[in-house]
Structure formats: C-alpha cells, structure tokens
Amino acid sequence: MNARRLIPTAAVATATVLGLTALSACSSSSAADKNGDGKLNVTASFYPMQYLAQEIGGDHVSVDTLTKPGVEPHDLELSPKQTASLGESDFILYLKGIQPAVDDAIGQSGVKNTVDAAELTKLEKHGTGVGHDHGHDHEDEEHSEEGEAGADPHIWLDPVKYAEVAEGVGKAMEKADPDHAAAYKKNTKALVKKLDALNTKFEDGLKDTRTKTFITTHSAFGYLAERYGLDQEGIAGVDPESDPSPARIKELQDIAEKDDVSTVFFETLASDKTAKTLATDANLKTDVLDPLEGITDKSKGDDYVGVMESNLAALEKALGAK
Numbered sequence: 001m002n003a004r005r006l007i008p009t010a011a012v013a014t015a016t017v018l019g020l021t022a023l024s025a026c027s028s029s030s031a032a033d034k035n036g037d038g039k040l041n042v043t044a045s046f047y048p049m050q051y052l053a054q055e056i057g058g059d060h061v062s063v064d065t066l067t068k069p070g071v072e073p074h075d076l077e078l079s080p081k082q083t084a085s086l087g088e089s090d091f092i093l094y095l096k097g098i099q100p101a102v103d104d105a106i107g108q109s110g111v112k113n114t115v116d117a118a119e120l121t122k123l124e125k126h127g128t129g130v131g132h133d134h135g136h137d138h139e140d141e142e143h144s145e146e147g148e149a150g151a152d153p154h155i156w157l158d159p160v161k162y163a164e165v166a167e168g169v170g171k172a173m174e175k176a177d178p179d180h181a182a183a184y185k186k187n188t189k190a191l192v193k194k195l196d197a198l199n200t201k202f203e204d205g206l207k208d209t210r211t212k213t214f215i216t217t218h219s220a221f222g223y224l225a226e227r228y229g230l231d232q233e234g235i236a237g238v239d240p241e242s243d244p245s246p247a248r249i250k251e252l253q254d255i256a257e258k259d260d261v262s263t264v265f266f267e268t269l270a271s272d273k274t275a276k277t278l279a280t281d282a283n284l285k286t287d288v289l290d291p292l293e294g295i296t297d298k299s300k301g302d303d304y305v306g307v308m309e310s311n312l313a314a315l316e317k318a319l320g321a322k
Contacts, residue, residue, distance in 0.1 A: 210320025
C-alpha cells in the first residue's frame with residue numbers, strides 16, 4: 001500500500017459502514033428519512049463534497065463521508081461491504097475522476113439521488129505548467145490518469161467554480177427532499193455569497209505581485225492559477241503519485257531563477273521530500289499550499305474557507321504581493 005495512505009482502508013470501511021448502517025430507509029414522498037429524525041441521509045465522497053452537503057443541508061441532513069480525515073482521497077479503496085452500504089443512502093454527492101473506486105461503487109449502488117459535481121461546471125485540462133510556456137513540452141499535460149481525457153477534477157480550488165457546483169447541489173437537494181426545499185435554497189444562497197467573498201479576497205490579494213509563478217508538488221491548482229492570472233508549475237502532474245523526471249527538476253530550477261520564484265509548495269497529505277530536495281538545490285524556501293482534499297489537525301484552518309484563506313496568505317507571501 002502506498003505510504004500516502006495514512007489510515008488503513010479497513011478502518012475507513014468500518015467507520016463508514018457504522019455511519020451508513022445507522023441511517024434509516026427513505027419514504028415514498030421524499031428521500032428524507034421520516035421514520036427517524038426526518039433528515040436526508042447524505043454520503044459524500046471526500047471533504048470538498050462533504051463541506052457542500054453540510055453547508056447546504058444544514059440541520060436537515062445527516063452527512064457521512066467515505067474518505068476519513070488523514071486519508072489521501074486518490075488512494076481510497078472500498079470493501080465489498082462498504083460498497084454495498086452505499087445503497088442505504090438517500091443522496092450521494094461525489095466528484096467523478098478523483099476516486100475510481102468510489103466512481104465504480106456509486107455506479108452499482110442503485111441510489112436514485114446521485115450527483116456528480118463534475119457535471120455541474122466545466123472541467124478543463126491542466127498539467128504541470130498552467131499559465132504560460134517556457135519553451136518545453138510537458139508530456140503529461142493532457143495525460144492525467146484522473147478524469148476523462150485528462151480532465152482536471154480539482155474544481156473546488158476555484159471559488160467561482162465551487163460556487164457553480166454549490167448551486168447545482170442545492171437544486172438537487174431541493175428535488176430530493178422537497179419538504180425542506182426552502183431551507184436548502186436559503187443555505188445555498190448563503191454559501192454562494194461566502195464563496196463570492198472569498199473570490200474577491202483572492203482577486204484583491206493577488207492582483208499586484210512581484211512574480212506570478214509558483215511551484216507546487218501536486219498540480220492541483222490549475223483552476224486557481226487561471227482564475228487569478230498565476231502560473232502553476234507542478235513538480236508532479238495532476239496525478240499526485242507521478243514522479244518527476246530529472247529533466248523536469250532541471251527545468252523547474254531554471255524556471256525558479258528566471259521567474260524570481262521564492263518558494264516551493266508541498267501539501268499536507270503527501271510527502272514533502274521532493275519539494276524540500278528541489279528547494280535545497282535551488283536555494284528556495286518551502287511552505288504549505290493545501291489542495292483541500294481533507295481536513296486534519298495539520299490543516300491551517302478549520303474548514304474550506306479557513307484553509308483557502310491560509311492558502312491565499314501563503315501565495316501572497318511567496319509571490320511578493322504588494
């Protein structure tokens with residue numbers, strides 16, 4: 001098993017099954033459970049989907065996530081029992097292309113109210129370098145193992161796209177549980193307003209910087225880079241498991257010198273070894289840029305907005321915001 005998997009799969013499966021089997025069956029008039037507490041039983045694939053479900057659902061949902069804190073979502077595996085338990089959910093929210101095992105299990109679940117966040121906004125292709133070309137071909141740019149035809153699934157790292165997804169999820173919850181449609185509509189509006197404010201903070205914070213280039217281990221920030229006029233240079237591609245070639249490392253050293261890069265970013269759920277090696281060789285600093293695939297005690301923030309604000313502060317510092 002990959003070292004990035006910080007919690008045994010069996011523990012994840014057990015916790016998930018316990019959470020899901022405690023949920024009751026749905027009624028004929030609404031997906032929400034009317035035999036118990038009247039809540040819509042939601043299963044979210046990983047943290048960005050969990051956050052949407054909790055913010056939009058509020059008091060009217062009971063949310064369980066398949067990916068527990070500390071588990072790298074890309075590495076998640078599901079047991080047959082855990083896969084079977086998905087069928088007990090009233091509503092499943094996932095993002096196709098991030099977790100192949102989850103995609104397969106959801107397809108077999110038979111749950112009527114299943115929402116793929118990737119269908120609620122437009123996905124794009126991103127690779128190791130996003131924003132400009134330094135005269136080299138990035139062979140992995142359109143050959144990610146994630147998503148169809150190399151589509152980059154990291155849409156939640158762009159507050160604008162994430163807000164689009166939130167609106168779609170809100171509408172889906174209204175349809176699944178019409179008894180609480182007004183609450184879902186109200187909560188969705190509040191969440192979109194919060195994400196709009198976050199977008200404004202990023203626009204203001206990154207509009208005037210010394211450099212526009214940042215280097216990161218995992219090329220998860222393509223949407224963010226395009227949104228705010230930045231240039232992402234990834235050590236690995238969109239797939240966090242891929243290893244950089246010696247040629248790519250040399251290219252990054254040249255880019256760092258040419259574009260006045262000060263910092264190499266690494267993420268909380270992955271090894272920082274490659275980032276620190278590159279930083280040492282190029283005489284650069286290191287810092288955390290969190291792809292927000294999960295919240296742990298190492299996260300610099302308690303929730304999505306808090307971690308994104310920490311990411312903004314890190315980018316402002318590294319890029320020399322004025």
